[in-house]
Amino acid sequence: MRPIALAAGSLLLAACASGASGADPEVPAPDPGTPGTPEAPAPPSGGRGPAVTYEPVRSAAYRLxxxxxxxxxFEGGATQEQSRDRTAFLRITLAESPTPDAYQVSIVLDSLEAIENGAPVSPDSTLAVRGTRWTATMTPSGGLSGLQADRESMLGDEVQGRLRLLFPPLPDGGVREGMEWTDTTQYELVADAFPGTEQTVVTYRANEAESSATDAIALESSGNYTRSGTRMQGEQELQMTASGNREGVHRIGLKGILLSAEGRDTGEMTISVPALGQTVPVKQSGSYRIRSEGGR
Known part of the structure; x- marks a missing residue:
């Protein structure tokens, strides 16, 4: 049974090296009915200082x-280590929308650096995903709705699953220092080579940012996630389930623009081949870092 287990594991790397597929169609309009709309956090009471919400911005550059x-x-005690690194250079525009209390969101992938186990992913794959554009709608309190890309690719889908990190949810009416609230969100994503659905429950606490050089609010977060997905390898169906914990901090300027963020997560995952009754337990850990690189 071990060869099948190894094949299930190798899927994680093989799928992530896939290039883009299809031509570049017209940018689709966001569909408010698609999964990904978060439950609005209950407005917390208290807090001090000015209320901060997201504000319009044009071509703000970020490194994620x-x-x-x-x-x-594997059975018998054998283990296999895999690592994956991604660096996405993004440009974000939040524009006023005809719909009250909503922004039209455009996120463009200027370039992507991708490394698997210390080796660069094929340039054909990273070049094909360059220029991918995502559109969505968002309220001044955050929460992307109807997030869609203008092309399909495994690498692009991976990046899409991380875009929500750019817009942590805020309470209705804005966030003030000293506030605390909990957000529950469910959305589709591609993670560890599996298309699937993830649900998160995260508690946020708003504090004054440590840096005296920047007027900002620091959103400290901690919570948990559950995830499930399915994909085919040849004629075999592989299933994935995962759960774990996350923590992080986002620094948002008093003018409503994300300045920086970092965080980490740890969890357990199981890859199953139902037709063979085979399972592969996986331990997972990850980290992210976001930096503003100024507008252009």
Missing amino acids: ERHDSLTLQ
């Missing part, structure tokens, strides 16, 4: 880094 480490555990 993500590192993942996986340890696959």
